[in-house]
Amino acid sequence: MILKGRVIVEGEAIGEVIKFNKPIVVLGDVDERNGKILGKDIKGKIVVFPRGAGSTVGSYTIYGLKFYGNEPKGFVLEEAETIVAAGVIMANIPTVDKIDISKIQDGSKLKIKNGTVEIL
Amino acid sequence: MYLTKEEEKILDGELGEGYQKLMKILVKIGDIYNADRLIPIKSAQISGVSYNTIGEHGLHFLKSLGDVKVKVPTTLNPLAFDERYLKELDVDENLHRKQMEIIERYSEMGIKTTATCTPYYYDNIPKFGDHIAWAESSAVIYANSIIGARTNREGAVTALASAIIGKTPNYGLHIEENRRATHIINISFDLKEEDYPLLGLVIGKKINGIPYLRIRGSEDDFKLMGAAMAASGSISLYHIENFTLEYKNAITDEIEKLTIEKEEVESLKKDIDVDLVAIGCPHVSPKELERIAKFLKDKKKRRDVELWIFAAKSVWEKHKEYVKIIENFGGKVMIDTCVVVSNAGKIFHKIGTTSGKAALYLSKKKFGGAEVKVSDIYTLLRSVIE
Numbered sequence: 001m002i003l004k005g006r007v008i009v010e011g012e013a014i015g016e017v018i019k020f021n022k023p024i025v026v027l028g029d030v031d032e033r034n035g036k037i038l039g040k041d042i043k044g045k046i047v048v049f050p051r052g053a054g055s056t057v058g059s060y061t062i063y064g065l066k067f068y069g070n071e072p073k074g075f076v077l078e079e080a081e082t083i084v085a086a087g088v089i090m091a092n093i094p095t096v097d098k099i100d101i102s103k104i105q106d107g108s109k110l111k112i113k114n115g116t117v118e119i120l
Numbered sequence: 121m122y123l124t125k126e127e128e129k130i131l132d133g134e135l136g137e138g139y140q141k142l143m144k145i146l147v148k149i150g151d152i153y154n155a156d157r158l159i160p161i162k163s164a165q166i167s168g169v170s171y172n173t174i175g176e177h178g179l180h181f182l183k184s185l186g187d188v189k190v191k192v193p194t195t196l197n198p199l200a201f202d203e204r205y206l207k208e209l210d211v212d213e214n215l216h217r218k219q220m221e222i223i224e225r226y227s228e229m230g231i232k233t234t235a236t237c238t239p240y241y242y243d244n245i246p247k248f249g250d251h252i253a254w255a256e257s258s259a260v261i262y263a264n265s266i267i268g269a270r271t272n273r274e275g276a277v278t279a280l281a282s283a284i285i286g287k288t289p290n291y292g293l294h295i296e297e298n299r300r301a302t303h304i305i306n307i308s309f310d311l312k313e314e315d316y317p318l319l320g321l322v323i324g325k326k327i328n329g330i331p332y333l334r335i336r337g338s339e340d341d342f343k344l345m346g347a348a349m350a351a352s353g354s355i356s357l358y359h360i361e362n363f364t365l366e367y368k369n370a371i372t373d374e375i376e377k378l379t380i381e382k383e384e385v386e387s388l389k390k391d392i393d394v395d396l397v398a399i400g401c402p403h404v405s406p407k408e409l410e411r412i413a414k415f416l417k418d419k420k421k422r423r424d425v426e427l428w429i430f431a432a433k434s435v436w437e438k439h440k441e442y443v444k445i446i447e448n449f450g451g452k453v454m455i456d457t458c459v460v461v462s463n464a465g466k467i468f469h470k471i472g473t474t475s476g477k478a479a480l481y482l483s484k485k486k487f488g489g490a491e492v493k494v495s496d497i498y499t500l501l502r503s504v505i506e
Contacts, residue, residue: 056275057173064177086277
């Protein structure tokens with residue numbers, strides 16, 4: 001199945017899905033030094049969640065994932081608000097939004113290519 | 121979003137990677153929020169200053185931007201300490217060094233490094249109708265509501281990008297129609313000075329929109345109310361009948377009505393003995409500093425309660441006579457930092473403050489988890505005198 005969304009950061013990536021059903025409070029929920037979100041490993045994965053929340057300093061936290069070499073291969077979101085949008089551009093991590101994430105299962109395999117998400 | 125030829129060139133990298141990256145952020149945010157174009161701004165206020173929050177990676181990002189300079193007057197949010205009080209604020213050498221590196225980096229970009237959440241007193245004063253790009257939610261709501269300037273609630277990075285490009289995407293509160301009230305708030309009781317910050321907390325939790333209030337108070341009362349609203353929720357503008365500058369056109373036909381009962385505010389009040397009285401979240405106004413000094417003159421401080429006032433450096437500098445009275449009393453007037461971003465919440469466990477915003481943060485574990493009492497200036501000061 002192919003879902004069409006909007007490109008936030010261009011790029012292609014294939015990886016295993018780590019999915020969160022609730023908004024992520026980036027400054028707080030994301031551990032950039034250890035590559036974890038709410039305790040789950042996200043390094044090299046494709047991270048799916050509805051949107052970012054909390055302090056806008058969270059954009060730096062997403063950059064921190066890249067800085068410490070712990071970045072995921074991509075992000076898939078319902079809505080990229082200011083915190084995550086600025087963060088993924090800073091870190092240059094392929095990102096797509098405007099996706100109905102209820103169609104994506106945790107643990108499945110995804111391919112992101114520019115504005116599309118393919119469930120493999 | 122429409123871009124001028126000049127903007128396209130920056131996006132294509134003609135001015136270098138730093139400018140390109142920041143332009144990319146503004147263009148993408150503009151697309152996300154359906155802005156039609158970028159508009160010039162008069163000033164910026166940047167958050168993401170404390171090393172405690174942006175960390176080594178934040179510093180790295182700032183360095184990676186290379187030789188970029190701000191286009192408009194730009195000021196900074198508070199940092200982790202007042203350099204004169206490193207010991208009192210429990211600042212270790214690493215934090216001190218890294219924090220100064222961040223400040224140095226911002227300074228190289230041409231940013232005024234006075235660090236305050238109230239730049240609107242002396243350092244960065246917008247005018248009615250000015251388009252600005254401010255981060256720091258308490259300054260955003262003050263600038264929109266009390267001054268009538270126009271800013272969205274910018275993020276740490278979008279405000280920096282706007283400062284350097286000199287523009288912001290035209291959406292949200294930059295557009296006249298979006299500044300009308302969404303809710304009329306009826307307050308069913310008379311407000312005392314101590315009630316404003318608590319009322320702000322209640323309203324921020326209840327609505328996500330633009331409240332219209334029929335209440336009386338001072339700019340300082342509304343500053344505390346607004347900061348609390350912006351902290352407990354995401355309100356960036358309020359209107360007050362016969363007081364704020366845009367209330368006359370604020371009411372439309374499709375407005376919701378909401379009543380706040382006395383009990384909702386009363387239930388947030390606490391009666392505890394405090395070990396620190398902290399005033400200045402947001403940083404104190406010249407008037408607040410004056411009220412504090414005049415009250416404390418010739419009074420004697422209790423030994424077991426500390427008094428820390430937080431102010432913009434400029435307010436401290438221009439009103440040294442009041443600072444002196446407070447220091448002679450035994451209080452401290454700290455600059456460039458605040459009770460929330462410093463380690464104060466980890467040093468003291470029972471704190472009295474005029475700030476609903478500080479109460480909200482300090483009571484969280486991450487900031488020390490203190491018990492916090494919110495009250496008015498004179499009641500709090502009475503608990504510091506013998």
